[in-house]
Each structure stands twice: as C-alpha cells, then as structure tokens.
Amino acid sequence: MRILGIESSCDETGLALFDTEQGLLAHALHSQVALHAEYGGVVPELASRDHVRKALPLLRSLLEKADIEPQAIDGVAYTAGPGLVGALLVGASIGRSLAFAWGVPAIGVHHMEGHLLAPMLERPAPAFPFVALLVSGGHTLLVEVLGIGQYKILGDTLDDAAGEAFDKTAKLLGLEYPGGPVLAKLALKGDPGRFRFPRPMTNRPGLDFSFSGLKTFALTTFQESNKCDQTRADIARAFQDAVVDTLLIKCRRALQQTGVMRLVIAGGVGANQALRDGLTHMTKALGAELFFPRLEFCTDNGAMIAYAGACRLQAGERQGLEISVRPRWSLEELPALGMSA
Structure with a gap:
C-alpha cells in the first residue's frame, strides 16, 4: 500500500510517500523559519497562507523525485490535529480533495501519534x-x-x-x-x-x-x-x-x-x-x-504522517468526505489497532 502523507500543523509543510512493503520512498519539507523570524514566533495566518503556496509545488517535486504517478497512490494521510486550526485546515483540505479526486481512501492522523511512531521508520x-x-x-x-x-x-x-x-x-x-x-x-x-x-x-x-x-x-x-x-x-x-x-x-x-x-x-x-x-x-x-528517529524526522515532517496513516489505513480505518480538524486532541482518544505486545 502506497500512502501520501501531508503535515501542516504549524510552520513546516511536509510531504512524503511511504510504501508498506518498500518503506519510505521520498519526502520533502519546506520550513517557514525565515518567514516568521522577523516576528520572533509563528504567525498563524502567515503560516496558513504559506502552506497554501507550498503544498502543491512540493507534491509535484515529491512525485518526480519518487518517479511515481498519482495513479500509483493507494491512500492519503494528513495531519488532522492537534495544531493551528488554519494550518491544519489547509493540509486537511488538500489531502481530502486529492483522495477524492484520485478515488482512494483518506485518513486524518494525530500529529503526536506521528511523532511517536517516527522511530518505526528506522532499523x-x-x-x-x-x-x-x-x-x-x-x-x-x-x-x-x-x-x-x-x-x-x-x-x-x-x-x-x-x-x-x-x-x-x-x-x-x-x-x-x-x-x-x-x-x-x-x-x-x-x-x-x-x-x-x-x-x-x-x-x-x-x-x-x-x-x-x-x-x-x-x-x-x-x-x-x-x-x-x-x-x-x-x-x-x-x-x-x-x-x-x-x-x-x-x-x-x-x-x-x-x-x-x-x-x-x-x-x-x-x-x-x-x-x-x-x-x-x-x-x-x-x-x-x-x-x-533520525534528526530530520525529529521535527515536523510528512514521513511520520505517511507511516501513521499507512498503519491505520491498512487496518481498515477511513475518513468520511467531510473536512474536519481537531486543534486539541488527546492521544488517549485514539482507537487501538489491536497490535499489542
């Protein structure tokens, strides 16, 4: 199963392609550090606008890097929370729309579950x-x-x-x-x-x-x-x-x-x-x-979202057609996949 992951919870736009058999195929990241530097912190409205500008160009670059056509993607995972509501809505709108256009399932991923599972990308x-x-x-x-x-x-x-x-x-x-x-x-x-x-x-x-x-x-x-x-x-x-x-x-x-x-x-x-x-x-x-995780996967990135999304999509979870995000969201509210020790 080949999953596109989209991360946009705060000030970094991250996309990645993860294959459940081959592992991580490619990832791309755009940081907004320079954009927010003059303000001394993240400005939510500017963050949202920059995600809008950068997400699709990053996607085109990612597909080219991985040498994959959109028809080869089996599902889309995007960060649904927690995070800045405007930034989350950008990623969720793009992710849900791409999944609908491609005729594949989508899943909203918990940002912290993505971080928690990032070390699973290592060996x-x-x-x-x-x-x-x-x-x-x-x-x-x-x-x-x-x-x-x-x-x-x-x-x-x-x-x-x-x-x-x-x-x-x-x-x-x-x-x-x-x-x-x-x-x-x-x-x-x-x-x-x-x-x-x-x-x-x-x-x-x-x-x-x-x-x-x-x-x-x-x-x-x-x-x-x-x-x-x-x-x-x-x-x-x-x-x-x-x-x-x-x-x-x-x-x-x-x-x-x-x-x-x-x-x-x-x-x-x-x-x-x-x-x-x-x-x-x-x-x-x-x-x-x-x-x-490796240093590049400690900070926000699309690879962790693609991996967490792949786990849940493989288990049969699916997102409806609605576009919804949760700026506040406890890890303990997530459903278990039955993969226990």
Missing part, C-alpha cells in the same frame, strides 16, 4: 511495549505504548512545554529566532559551574513537568548579572542542563515505574545533542534500550 525499529518521551515546542509527554492506538499518558506538562521554554528563554537572552537550537549552540560555550538552576518537580512523586519557572529563573539571573556574551552562554548552559536533567529524571522514573525497559524519543527537542547524550548514558546504566 532496528522499537518493539512494543515501550515508553515514549514526546518533547517538542508544544508538547512534553511521557506515554506508555502497548501498541498503535494503545496509549496511556504517564506525565504531561502543566505549563510551558520544554521546546517552548527553550524558545522563550532564548528570546529573553536576545538570541535570534528560532531560539531553541541557537540556545543549545550557545550553551556549548557556557561554564557549567557558574549557575545552577532548579530541576522543577523532581523532588516529588509523579511524572508531570513544569518549565515556566525555569524561564523566570533565567530572566531573574540575567537581570542580576552583567549582560555580556559569556553571561548569556553561562545562563544558556545552566538552563539547558536543568531541562535535560529534569527530562532524564522523569524518563528514568517512568521506565522504573512501568517496568518497560525500552525508551523512544520523539519531537523537535529530541534533536538536542545534550539530551541525546544524557539519555544514552542513563538507559545504558539501566540496561534499557533507546530509540531515536
């Missing part, structure tokens, strides 16, 4: 069950995964997601957009011994997260220090160390509480090298397995 792929850390600009979740659609949320963020906290802290330090990767690069120059930030909610039971206080702590520290380049680097290092340590502590706790010694990392913050290094050491010490 070796993780086996069920596993614990997943979904960590991005909009989400920080710990999920116990027994099978596709069999998700139990173990911990969620009570305020800012980890990626959002990275971006906001970078902005208050005067760093350019997008702030998260810039802050991580600056942290390499920081003195790890100059500042120590708190590790929020690690001194109490549970697996929930809270990162807004770290942003405030960074702001206060910056205001009370000389605002030179080295101070910025030292604060960046202290902030990143605090976020990484917090994620490590919670992941270790989740593995120990569930007894599942298999950890999957997904989402844009999963590309952070300090986090990858810390998780590698932590899981090795526990004797647990660790799985990452």
Whole structure:
C-alpha cells in the first residue's frame, strides 16, 4: 500500500510517500523559519497562507523525485490535529480533495501519534511495549505504548512545554529566532559551574513537568548579572542542563515505574545533542534500550504522517468526505489497532 502523507500543523509543510512493503520512498519539507523570524514566533495566518503556496509545488517535486504517478497512490494521510486550526485546515483540505479526486481512501492522523511512531521508520525499529518521551515546542509527554492506538499518558506538562521554554528563554537572552537550537549552540560555550538552576518537580512523586519557572529563573539571573556574551552562554548552559536533567529524571522514573525497559524519543527537542547524550548514558546504566528517529524526522515532517496513516489505513480505518480538524486532541482518544505486545 502506497500512502501520501501531508503535515501542516504549524510552520513546516511536509510531504512524503511511504510504501508498506518498500518503506519510505521520498519526502520533502519546506520550513517557514525565515518567514516568521522577523516576528520572533509563528504567525498563524502567515503560516496558513504559506502552506497554501507550498503544498502543491512540493507534491509535484515529491512525485518526480519518487518517479511515481498519482495513479500509483493507494491512500492519503494528513495531519488532522492537534495544531493551528488554519494550518491544519489547509493540509486537511488538500489531502481530502486529492483522495477524492484520485478515488482512494483518506485518513486524518494525530500529529503526536506521528511523532511517536517516527522511530518505526528506522532499523532496528522499537518493539512494543515501550515508553515514549514526546518533547517538542508544544508538547512534553511521557506515554506508555502497548501498541498503535494503545496509549496511556504517564506525565504531561502543566505549563510551558520544554521546546517552548527553550524558545522563550532564548528570546529573553536576545538570541535570534528560532531560539531553541541557537540556545543549545550557545550553551556549548557556557561554564557549567557558574549557575545552577532548579530541576522543577523532581523532588516529588509523579511524572508531570513544569518549565515556566525555569524561564523566570533565567530572566531573574540575567537581570542580576552583567549582560555580556559569556553571561548569556553561562545562563544558556545552566538552563539547558536543568531541562535535560529534569527530562532524564522523569524518563528514568517512568521506565522504573512501568517496568518497560525500552525508551523512544520523539519531537523537535529530541534533536538536542545534550539530551541525546544524557539519555544514552542513563538507559545504558539501566540496561534499557533507546530509540531515536533520525534528526530530520525529529521535527515536523510528512514521513511520520505517511507511516501513521499507512498503519491505520491498512487496518481498515477511513475518513468520511467531510473536512474536519481537531486543534486539541488527546492521544488517549485514539482507537487501538489491536497490535499489542
């Protein structure tokens, strides 16, 4: 079964072709970073308009790259939520319309299920069950995964997601957009011994997260220090160390509480090298397995949507002719496919 995947939940237009027998055939991505940079963040209306401009040219490029005609496509998957409602509607309208025109089934995919299953595109792929850390600009979740659609949320963020906290802290330090990767690069120059930030909610039971206080702590520290380049680097290092340590502590706790010694990392913050290094050491010490998607599939992309859509279309799920999206949508609401451990 050959599936076209369309991702348009926020500020990246991603398309991909996935074959259930041959694997990933081709993928293409357009980032809107330059478009939103002058505003210091994503402007929803501009994001929606840019998806409209870029989606079909990307599709033509994708089909040419894969040397495939539209008649060879067996289904269309598109991100139906969560995300920015306007951006979601663009992808859903295009995906549903293409499926109707081609006479093939369509399926609306949960954005976070796409991230969660992205490591399945790698070899070796993780086996069920596993614990997943979904960590991005909009989400920080710990999920116990027994099978596709069999998700139990173990911990969620009570305020800012980890990626959002990275971006906001970078902005208050005067760093350019997008702030998260810039802050991580600056942290390499920081003195790890100059500042120590708190590790929020690690001194109490549970697996929930809270990162807004770290942003405030960074702001206060910056205001009370000389605002030179080295101070910025030292604060960046202290902030990143605090976020990484917090994620490590919670992941270790989740593995120990569930007894599942298999950890999957997904989402844009999963590309952070300090986090990858810390998780590698932590899981090795526990004797647990660790799985990452490749760096290009940590951030939003069409490949993860094509894969998740292929799984559900193969199981017989179909979308009606209506075009509908869900800006808010819990993973736990998804139906199970019966693929359990």
